Amino acid sequence: MAKKLLIVESPAKSRTISKYLGKDFQVEATMGHIIDLPKSKLGVDPENNFEPQYVVIPEKKNVVTSLKRKAASAEEIFLAADPDREGEAICWHLHNLLKKKGRIIHRVLFNEITKTSIRKAVENPGEIDLNKFNAQQARRIVDRLVGYKVSPLLWEKVKRGLSAGRVQTVALRIICEREKKIRAFNKEEYWSVTGHFITGKGDEIIAKLGRVNGKKVRSGNAKSAFTVTSKEQAEEILSQLKAGNFTVSALNKKEKKRRPLPPFITSKLQQEASRALGFSVKKTMTTAQHLYEGKDVGQQGPVGLITYMRTDSTRIAAQALDEARDFISETMGKNQIPARPNIFAAKSGAQDAHEAIRPTMVHLSPDKIKKYLTRDELALYTLIWKRFVASQMIPAVLHETTVTISSGIYDFIAGGTTLVEPGFTKIYNPGIAKDKLLAPISEGESLTAKELIPEQHFTTPPARFTEATLVKELESNGIGRPSTYASIISVIQNREYAEQREKKFYPTALGELVNDILVKAFPDIFDIRYTAELENQLDSIGQGEMDWQELLKTFYQRFSGELKNASDNIANVKRNGLPTDEKCGKCGSPMVIKVGRYGLFMACSNYPECKNTRDISSDNEESQTEETCPKCGKPLVLKSGRYGKYFQCSDYPECDYRKSKKNGEVKQLERNCPKCGKPLVERKGRYGTFVSCSGYPECRYIENGKKELDIPCPKCGEGKVVQRRTRRGKTFYGCSRYPDCDFVSWTRPGTEKKKESGKKGKKSTAPKSD
Numbered sequence: 001m002a003k004k005l006l007i008v009e010s011p012a013k014s015r016t017i018s019k020y021l022g023k024d025f026q027v028e029a030t031m032g033h034i035i036d037l038p039k040s041k042l043g044v045d046p047e048n049n050f051e052p053q054y055v056v057i058p059e060k061k062n063v064v065t066s067l068k069r070k071a072a073s074a075e076e077i078f079l080a081a082d083p084d085r086e087g088e089a090i091c092w093h094l095h096n097l098l099k100k101k102g103r104i105i106h107r108v109l110f111n112e113i114t115k116t117s118i119r120k121a122v123e124n125p126g127e128i129d130l131n132k133f134n135a136q137q138a139r140r141i142v143d144r145l146v147g148y149k150v151s152p153l154l155w156e157k158v159k160r161g162l163s164a165g166r167v168q169t170v171a172l173r174i175i176c177e178r179e180k181k182i183r184a185f186n187k188e189e190y191w192s193v194t195g196h197f198i199t200g201k202g203d204e205i206i207a208k209l210g211r212v213n214g215k216k217v218r219s220g221n222a223k224s225a226f227t228v229t230s231k232e233q234a235e236e237i238l239s240q241l242k243a244g245n246f247t248v249s250a251l252n253k254k255e256k257k258r259r260p261l262p263p264f265i266t267s268k269l270q271q272e273a274s275r276a277l278g279f280s281v282k283k284t285m286t287t288a289q290h291l292y293e294g295k296d297v298g299q300q301g302p303v304g305l306i307t308y309m310r311t312d313s314t315r316i317a318a319q320a321l322d323e324a325r326d327f328i329s330e331t332m333g334k335n336q337i338p339a340r341p342n343i344f345a346a347k348s349g350a351q352d353a354h355e356a357i358r359p360t361m362v363h364l365s366p367d368k369i370k371k372y373l374t375r376d377e378l379a380l381y382t383l384i385w386k387r388f389v390a391s392q393m394i395p396a397v398l399h400e401t402t403v404t405i406s407s408g409i410y411d412f413i414a415g416g417t418t419l420v421e422p423g424f425t426k427i428y429n430p431g432i433a434k435d436k437l438l439a440p441i442s443e444g445e446s447l448t449a450k451e452l453i454p455e456q457h458f459t460t461p462p463a464r465f466t467e468a469t470l471v472k473e474l475e476s477n478g479i480g481r482p483s484t485y486a487s488i489i490s491v492i493q494n495r496e497y498a499e500q501r502e503k504k505f506y507p508t509a510l511g512e513l514v515n516d517i518l519v520k521a522f523p524d525i526f527d528i529r530y531t532a533e534l535e536n537q538l539d540s541i542g543q544g545e546m547d548w549q550e551l552l553k554t555f556y557q558r559f560s561g562e563l564k565n566a567s568d569n570i571a572n573v574k575r576n577g578l579p580t581d582e583k584c585g586k587c588g589s590p591m592v593i594k595v596g597r598y599g600l601f602m603a604c605s606n607y608p609e610c611k612n613t614r615d616i617s618s619d620n621e622e623s624q625t626e627e628t629c630p631k632c633g634k635p636l637v638l639k640s641g642r643y644g645k646y647f648q649c650s651d652y653p654e655c656d657y658r659k660s661k662k663n664g665e666v667k668q669l670e671r672n673c674p675k676c677g678k679p680l681v682e683r684k685g686r687y688g689t690f691v692s693c694s695g696y697p698e699c700r701y702i703e704n705g706k707k708e709l710d711i712p713c714p715k716c717g718e719g720k721v722v723q724r725r726t727r728r729g730k731t732f733y734g735c736s737r738y739p740d741c742d743f744v745s746w747t748r749p750g751t752e753k754k755k756e757s758g759k760k761g762k763k764s765t766a767p768k769s770d
Contacts, residue, residue, distance in 0.1 A: 003024060003073075003074060003075045003076070003500055004006035004025045004026070004075065004076045004077075004078065005025070005026050005027075005028065005071055005074035005076070005078070006021065006025050006027045006028075006077075006078040006080055006081060007027075007030060007067065007077065007078070007079055007081070007091060007094060008027065008028075008029050008030075008080045008081060008110070008124070009029060009030055009031065009032060009081050009082060009087065010031070010289075010291045010293055011029045011031065012290070012293040012294065013029065013113060013293040013294065014027040014028060014029040014111050014292070014770060015027075016119065016293060016294030016302040016303070016304060017080075017113060017289065017294075019120055019301055019302055020115045020119065021053040021118065021119070021122065021638050024213075025078075025122075025632075026070060028066070028067060028070060030060070030063060030067070030094070030140050031060070031063060032065055032090075032091070033057065033060075033086070033090055033091040033093075034056060034057060034060040034063055034090070034093060034094070034097075035054050035055065035056055035057065035097070036054065036055070036057050036140075037054065037055075037140065037141075037144055038053060038055045039051060040354035041053075041098060042144065042145075042148050042149075043144065044141050044144055044387045046145075046280060046288055046556055046560075049342060049549055050553075051135065052140075052617040054093065054263065055503045056672055059570060061649055062578075063559050064097065067094075067098065068098065069098070070098070071098045071103075074103075075103075075104065076099055076103075076104045076105075076627055077104070077106070078106065078108045078122060078332055079091040079105065079106065079107050079426065080093050080105045080107075080108045080109075080110070080121070081094075081127070082308065082310070083110070083111060083308060083354060083541065084132075084136050084308075084310055085107045085132050085133070085136035085482060085483075085523070086134045086136060087137060088128060088129055088132040088630075089133055089136040089422070091107055091128050091133075092128055092130075092133045095128060096620075097602050103204040106126070106127075106128050107125060107127050107128045108121040108122055108123030108125045108126070109121060109126065110319075111307050111308050111355050111362040111553065112303055112304050112306070112307045112308070112352060113292065113293065113294050113303070113304025113360075113375065114294075114303055114304055114360050114361070114702075115502055116657055116758055117301075117360075129143070131541060131542055131543065132446060132542050134541050134542075134548040135538050135539070135541040135548070136561040138470055138538055138541055138548040138551055138614075139538050141552060142472065142534070142552065142555055143165065143166050144166075144556075144561070145556065145559065146163065146164065146165060146166040146525065147163065147165055147166070148199050149166050149559075149563055150164035150518070150522070151163045151565075152524070153517075153521075153563075153567060153570060154514065154517075155574055156572075157517075157570045157571065157572050157574060158508055158513070158517065158573045158574055158583070158595055159573075159574060159595040160512065162495070162510075162514060163495055164514075165491065166525070166526075166531065166534075167479060167488055167531065168488055168492055168497075169480055169514075169515070169518055169526045170489045170490045170527075170528055170531045171470070171474060171479065171480075171492055171669070172487075172497050172498060172507065172511055172514070172515050173519055173526060174465070174470070174473055174477075174526070174528070174616050175465060175470070175507050175511075176472070176497050176507045176511065176515040176516075178462055178464060178465060179464070179506070179507050179512070181462050182460065182462060182464065183463040185461035187458040187459050187460070187461075188217075188457070188458065188459045188606075189229060189230065189232040189262050189456065189457070190206060190227050190228060190457050190458065191228040191229070191230070191231065191233070191454055191455065191456055192209065192217075192219060192228070192455050193208070193209040193228070193234060193237060193238070193452060193453070193455075194206065194207070194208050194352070194452070194453045194455065195207050195208070195209070195246075195405065195412045195449060195451070195452050196449070196450040196452075196453075197246060197405060197412075197447040197448065197449055197450065198447060199439055199441055199447060200445060201439075203439030203440065203441075204439065204450065205401065205403065205405070205414050205438060205439050205441065205447070205712045206374075206414060207405050207412035207413055208410055208412060208413060208414075209228075209237075209410060209411075210411055210413035211349050211410075211411040211413070212237075212319070212402075212409055212410055212411075212414060213226070213409040214409075215591045220459070221459045221460060227377075228503075229322060231454070231456065234454040235454065236450055237410070237454075238410070238454060241407055241410060241449070241451075241452055242410050244407035245407060245412075245446065245448065246275060246405050246406070246407045246412075246447045246448070246449055247405070247406055247407070247444065247445070247446055247447070248403060248404070248405055248406075248442065248443050248444060248445045248446075248447065249404045249405070249440065249443075250403070250404035250443065251401070251402075251404075251442070251443040252402045252403075252468075253399060253401050253402075253518070254399075254400055254552065255372065255397060255398070255399055255400075255420075256397075256400050256508040256755060257395040257396070257397055257398075258395055258397075258398065258423075258425075259342075259395050260342060260388065260390050260391050260392075260393055260395065260423070261390070261391065261428075262314040262344035262356065262614065262621045263314060263316060263344075263356035263358050263384075263387055263389055264356060264357040264358075264383075264384060264388075264389045265311055265312050265313065265314060265356060265357065265482065266309060266310050266311055266312065266357070266482030266483075267312070267382070267471050267472065267482065268283070268289070269309070269357055269383075269483065270284050270467070270471050270485060270486075271468040271471055272383060272387075272430065273380060273383060274466065274467055274468035275381065275430075275468060276383060277376075277379050277383065281296060281379070281465055281467045281468075281471060281485055281486045282486050282489070282490060283376070283686070284380065284486075285382045285452065285486045288309035288357070288377050288380060288384075290375060291305045291306045291307060291309075291310050291380065291381055292304050292305070292306050292307070293382075295369075295372055295373060295377070296372060297364065297369045298369075298372065300521060303361070304358065305359060305360060305361075305364065305369070305380065305381055306357055306358065306359055306360060306384055307354075307355050307356070307357055307358050307360060307621070308354055308355075308357075308484045309357050310354075310482040311354035311355065311356060311357060311482055312346075312347065312354075312481070312482050312574065313346055313354050313355060314344040314345075314347075314356045315344055315346065315354075315355055315356060316341075316356055316358060316388075316391075316620045317355055318364070320355070320358060321341045321392065323343060323361075323362050323363075324389060324391075324392040325337050325392055326363050326558075326573070327362045327363060327389065328389065328393060328699050331684070332393075335394075336392065336393050336394055336423070336526060336543075337392065337393065337395050338392075338393075342391055342550070343393060344391070352452060357384055358384065358388040359381070359384060359385045359388055362385070362388070362389065364383065365379060366381055366382040366385055369381075371593070372458040379450075386427050386428040386429050389427050389428070390425075390427040390428035390438055393424035393426070393427065394421070394424065395421075395425045396419065396421060396422055396423040396424060397419075397420045397421035397423065398417050398419055398420060398431075399417070399418045399420050400415065400416070400417050401416040402414075402415050402666055403415070403416075403417065403436055403438060404443060405447060407533045415436070415438075415506070416436050416437055416438030416605065418435055418437065418528070419435050423703070425675055435438075442709055456522060458602060464506065465504065465505045466503050466504055467489055467500075467503070468504070468695050469532075470489065470505060471485050471489075474488065474568075476529075477532055478531075478532030478533075478535055478536065479527050479528065479532055480532055480535070481535065481720055482674075492511070495511075496508055496510060497510065497511030497514060497515075498511050498655070509598075509599065509600045509616055510599060510600055510755065511599065511643075513573070513578070513593070515572060517570060517571070517573075520567060521562070521565070521566035521569065521570050522562045522563075523562070524558055524562060525559055525562055531676055534555070535596075535635075537551050538551070542678060543751065546675070550702070558619055566677060573594065573595055573706050573709050574593065574594075574595065576605075576713075577592025577594045577603060577605065578592055578593040578594075579605075580592060580602070582602065584604040584605075584606065584612050585611040586604065586610055586611060586612045587604060587606055587612070589605050589606035589610060590611075590636045591604060591605065592604075592605045593616065596760065599613065599616075600616045601613055601616055602614050602615070607645070613640065627647065629650075629655060629657050630657065631649065631657045632649060632654075632657070633648050633649055634649055634651045634655065635650045636648065636649060636650065636657075637650050639647075640668065644660065647659050648659055669681060669682060669691065669708055671736065673693040673694070673699060673701050674701065675693065675699055675700040675701040675735065676693060676695050676698075676701070676755055678693055678694050678695040678699065679694045680693060680694065680701075681691070681693070681694045684738045688742075690703065691703040708720050708721075708722050708723075708724060708729060709721045709722065709733075709748075711739060711748075711749050711750060713735040713736070713737065713743050714743065715735065715741055715743035715745065716735060716737060716740075716741040717740075718737060718741070719735040719736040719737035719740075719743075720735075720736045721733050721734070721735065721736075721748075721749050722734050722735065722736045723740075723748075732744060732745065732746050733745045733746075733747070733748055733749060742750055757759075
């Protein structure tokens with residue numbers, strides 16, 4: 001029986017670690033938190049110094065029973081949850097649960113799951129960091145107070161089932177405020193002029209009009225001293241240019257060095273994985289977790305391939321720096337490493353206890369272990385490995401050339417770049433340094449204008465957030481921490497406050513309503529700067545610089561005042577609706593916005609005397625498509641409804657045509673409807689693929705359960721094989737020419753196994769067609 005018990009969070013991690021520690025250790029997993037505040041009540045007593053009422057999570061009772069049983073026979077217990085606040089909280093609760101007179105309980109920390117790191121941690125155990133636990137406890141209580149006291153207000157005033165959160169509401173606010181800026185944006189016209197010039201040797205140089213009379217010309221949203229505002233002005237400039245001569249008035253060359261980027265922190269990994277790999281934040285963190293917890297890589301057995309992935313520090317351990325420099329020197333040459341290791345400054349407020357995200361063993365290059373990883377794991381590991389190795393290489397050296405081509409008061413500017421020393425870009429070059437060659441040219445040289453092209457542009461509104469840019473915005477505002485970005489993004493979508501279209505966030509009408517109500521009712525609690533300030537205070541608790549209960553007292557005084565005011569003043573949307581300027585088309589009374597079971601809608605305030613209602617159409621809920629209505633020819637619009645997205649005629653209610661977005665994808669078949677003669681089509685419906693008439697809804701012919709395959713009938717050769725179902729749901733195959741051809745089989749033609757010669761005479765029973 002093992003005398004030592006080591007407890008981690010994840011079963012995958014426990015399997016890897018157990019192979020490092022031998023028979024003296026038994027390694028078990030909690031599978032996350034085992035103790036928390038109760039779900040059924042607030043679980044916090046503000047009148048008693050915010051005393052929390054912790055309970056065993058119901059789903060974890062069996063885990064707790066098992067851990068207690070295994071701890072009973074252990075002489076020593078090692079608590080080895082993740083090295084962050086949440087991990088410290090798990091260890092604190094485990095300690096209280098398992099402590100017993102005479103029993104020794106240690107806290108062990110490791111930043112990577114390798115044999116060396118685990119054994120070193122076990123040989124040098126420490127104690128639970130109470131400051132770190134108190135920081136987690138304070139965050140948990142603040143979040144519980146906001147969630148459990150604000151959410152019921154939304155249930156009472158707006159709609160049951162809605163929720164508010166201290167950080168999720170601020171993230172929603174950021175998305176909504178960006179949407180308001182986009183709607184309020186007024187585009188401005190401006191023009192550019194591009195010149196194609198020929199040198200004396202016949203080479204071409206492309207340059208843009210950059211200055212007029214010494215004033216910078218507008219290019220993009222940023223305002224400049226000179227703007228070409230119209231086609232007429234652009235043509236006037238062209239007429240003057242065509243009469244002039246062009247000379248190279250300036251030729252500037254300079255050397256520029258590009259330093260390598262630091263190894264990844266959590267937010268930068270999420271952003272770069274989104275840009276380079278198309279990963280969502282959640283996918284990035286899940287894949288990184290697998291790499292951290294350990295993968296079997298052949299003879300070495302299971303090993304954690306990367307360091308802990310929730311970090312905001314760029315620090316690298318001295319041993320890892322030496323290994324990286326040795327690897328670069330051996331594989332690429334000593335001239336590729338700088339005289340001293342590259343050290344990167346940490347951002348303000350970073351928790352430097354963790355390292356940056358890096359490979360645990362730099363010699364395990366992606367090529368060496370690719371056969372042991374999934375495609376996603378290999379892609380993310382390659383990104384992390386390359387960024388880390390590149391971070392310890394020499395800078396890239398570029399020669400930049402700027403050419404000014406002048407004609408009177410007009411200056412055209414062209415730039416070129418030559419990569420002289422690739423440096424770190426040999427390994428990792430996310431668009432940092434690329435050659436952009438200019439033709440050989442001399443100052444004072446005369447050029448011929450081959451073509452001068454004016455082009456109209458308009459300023460563009462701010463871009464909607466992607467997952468990557470939202471993480472960047474949250475990070476730059478100090479909202480959330482490395483461990484919370486993924487959950488923030490998931491929650492606002494799960495609550496249907498925001499949705500992604502083409503990887504961009506759009507607030508839903510419900511999300512905007514909730515945001516407007518909460519921001520107005522709680523101007524401080526959901527203020528971006530206050531939320532960031534609170535995050536910094538939680539960090540201070542973790543560093544032992546602030547008392548957790550004092551923070552809660554200060555917060556609660558502020559919060560309780562806003563809560564009372566909100567309770568009295570939030571409009572009761574559920575009962576009275578939200579007033580609008582619109583008048584009812586039937587009775588002339590004001591229309592109000594109400595929240596129904598399936599979203600927002602407009603209703604007459606004179607209800608029940610007038611029962612006029614209509615869907616709310618907004619940029620978020622409805623968008624015009626290029627498709628036209630088959631009944632009246634007007635454009636179709638894409639809308640959100642009870643069962644998801646659907647297309648509806650823009651002339652509704654005069655034209656009542658609609659179709660499901662899922663069911664809207666059709667494939668025309670090479671046969672006609674037996675009822676009306678129009679082509680049959682294959683559609684996708686709620687229960688799978690089916691065949692129906694293209695003349696729907698005028699003709700409602702449908703072949704239930706049929707799916708035509710691109711396989712000729714093996715019996716008649718004229719029809720196609722059709723997949724069908726019996727009344728009991730079993731699949732069989734027949735001919736599309738039935739009843740003219742009576743081919744039928746349980747097995748899909750072309751996939752039958754060759755029968756043994758002894759079974760050739762055996763008779764099979766064919767299915768009966770429905």
